[in-house]
Amino acid sequence: MERRKNNTMKRLTEKIISATIARLCVEANTCFRKDMKEALVRAINSESNPRAKSILKELLENAALAKSEKIALCQDTGLPVVFAEIGCDVDVRGLDLNRAINKGVEEGYRRGYLRESIVSDPLDRRKGSKFSPCIIHFDFGLHKGLRLTVLPKGFGCENKTQLKMFVPNTPIVEIKDFIVSAVKAAGPDACPPYVVGVGIGGSADYASLLSKKALLRHIGKRSAQALVAGIEKELLADINKLDIGPMGLGGKTTAFGVNILTYPTHIAGLPVVVNISCHVLRSAGAVLR
Amino acid sequence: MLYSDRKIIEMRLPLNEKVLKGLKAGDEVLLSGVLFTARDQAHQRLAALLRKKVSLPFDLKGQVIYYCGPTRTPPGKAIGSCGPTTSSRMDSLTAPLLRAGVIGMIGKGRRSEEVRKLIRKHKAAYFLATGGTGAFLSKRVISAKAVFLKELGPEAVYRLVVKDFPVIVGIDSRGEDVFDR
Numbered sequence: 001m002e003r004r005k006n007n008t009m010k011r012l013t014e015k016i017i018s019a020t021i022a023r024l025c026v027e028a029n030t031c032f033r034k035d036m037k038e039a040l041v042r043a044i045n046s047e048s049n050p051r052a053k054s055i056l057k058e059l060l061e062n063a064a065l066a067k068s069e070k071i072a073l074c075q076d077t078g079l080p081v082v083f084a085e086i087g088c089d090v091d092v093r094g095l096d097l098n099r100a101i102n103k104g105v106e107e108g109y110r111r112g113y114l115r116e117s118i119v120s121d122p123l124d125r126r127k128g129s130k131f132s133p134c135i136i137h138f139d140f141g142l143h144k145g146l147r148l149t150v151l152p153k154g155f156g157c158e159n160k161t162q163l164k165m166f167v168p169n170t171p172i173v174e175i176k177d178f179i180v181s182a183v184k185a186a187g188p189d190a191c192p193p194y195v196v197g198v199g200i201g202g203s204a205d206y207a208s209l210l211s212k213k214a215l216l217r218h219i220g221k222r223s224a225q226a227l228v229a230g231i232e233k234e235l236l237a238d239i240n241k242l243d244i245g246p247m248g249l250g251g252k253t254t255a256f257g258v259n260i261l262t263y264p265t266h267i268a269g270l271p272v273v274v275n276i277s278c279h280v281l282r283s284a285g286a287v288l289r
Numbered sequence: 290m291l292y293s294d295r296k297i298i299e300m301r302l303p304l305n306e307k308v309l310k311g312l313k314a315g316d317e318v319l320l321s322g323v324l325f326t327a328r329d330q331a332h333q334r335l336a337a338l339l340r341k342k343v344s345l346p347f348d349l350k351g352q353v354i355y356y357c358g359p360t361r362t363p364p365g366k367a368i369g370s371c372g373p374t375t376s377s378r379m380d381s382l383t384a385p386l387l388r389a390g391v392i393g394m395i396g397k398g399r400r401s402e403e404v405r406k407l408i409r410k411h412k413a414a415y416f417l418a419t420g421g422t423g424a425f426l427s428k429r430v431i432s433a434k435a436v437f438l439k440e441l442g443p444e445a446v447y448r449l450v451v452k453d454f455p456v457i458v459g460i461d462s463r464g465e466d467v468f469d470r
């Protein structure tokens with residue numbers, strides 16, 4: 001405590017955090033992610049099924065319209081999942097970060113004419129819906145500043161999430177089968193082409209978190225671990241052979257990408273979670289310094 | 290029957306048995322006229338009212354129900370983003386609406402075997418709109434007005450007037466399913 005050099009710590013305010021979250025909510029919901037757009041354009045060029053091609057072009061047109069008209073890419077503006085990573089040089093003492101972030105979400109969703117998709121009571125849904133509360137994952141790191149990322153997760157695809165606790169020495173081919181079968185189960189329902197986020201390792205809850213975080217990685221970038229990168233590539237090829245295609249009407253574009261994150265786990269287990277995203281994979285981030 | 294090489298068919302709403310007979314699963318259709326939105330909560334309420342034989346504030350006869358909960362409406366626009374939601378969640382509440390005269394449904398994804406049979410029985414149709422294109426589809430909506438369950442916001446029933454609203458026949462009146470391939 002005595003060694004803390006207070007004058008080098010960046011003091012943040014709730015106001016600036018709210019304002020940043022608000023801006024990110026609007027940006028994520030109206031500006032199609034650059035890596036997604038690149039993947040979409042590549043798919044349009046390589047797709048040979050005429051209906052698939054025309055649907056993919058519609059998606060591109062949708063993204064252009066959302067941007068020019070400042071309107072949500074999709075009416076399901078999701079359950080906002082916020083990642084707040086507090087760096088080593090920021091001072092957040094005394095701040096109510098939960099309140100600041102939720103206030104920002106409400107502000108952004110109102111300003112962006114987005115949708116109230118949150119029911120306060122999951123078991124009594126008669127009272128209508130609201131903009132908040134969102135889901136917040138706090139973390140601390142040695143980086144500088146406060147990193148904020150907003151991932152509005154649509155629930156058509158969130159509903160297709162699958163978790164399986166494998167035994168330790170399960171052959172990789174069985175894990176791959178599980179991931180492919182999760183995509184197959186999602187089928188035409190959750191707005192394919194998909195991006196498949198996978199979390200392997202940790203605990204059941206941590207693997208879930210990893211599977212969601214995996215969706216934040218640039219979809220053109222492969223894992224830094226050679227083994228995992230290989231699995232990602234093989235999975236993408238296998239998934240694109242399923243012939244689900246855009247909107248499930250056939251074609252070779254069933255997924256744009258497969259992103260896997262791994263973490264150490266217990267000697268007795270091997271948790272795997274598949275978190276599917278629809279083609280409207282949205283996120284936006286900023287660093288407050 | 291994967292890809293229809295038939296021309297895009299233009300249709301006026303409301304629909305009737307006769308025009309639906311001419312449609313095949315996979316056909317591309319442009320709908321113009323009136324649609325009513327209803328999703329999870331509206332289905333619960335409508336089904337409950339129909340069970341109690343209470344008369345509804347709007348007539349379902351010959352109507353097409355769009356599974357959609359739009360965003361808020363930005364100023365100067367007819368509607369916000371307004372694409373389809375996953376239809377299968379409405380499967381268990383589809384029978385009473387079809388019995389009440391609904392003749393078409395628009396959504397995304399597969400339907401249950403029960404719904405497929407009901408569609409055949411009622412000579413109705415299920416249409417697919419492209420999921421995740423709510424901005425694009427909003428341009429095909431001329432006007433929108435909440436007419437029932439307004440307090441539910443996005444889950445209210447909206448009366449939409451649409452022009453050239455693009456859909457694909459998912460299940461035709463004979464019960465043929467575009468996803469059976």
Ligand code: SF4
Pocket residue numbers: 074075076077078153154155156157190191278279280372373374420421422
């Ligand atoms: S699954 Fe994605 S694209 Fe489809 S309706 Fe939900 S948020 Fe929109």
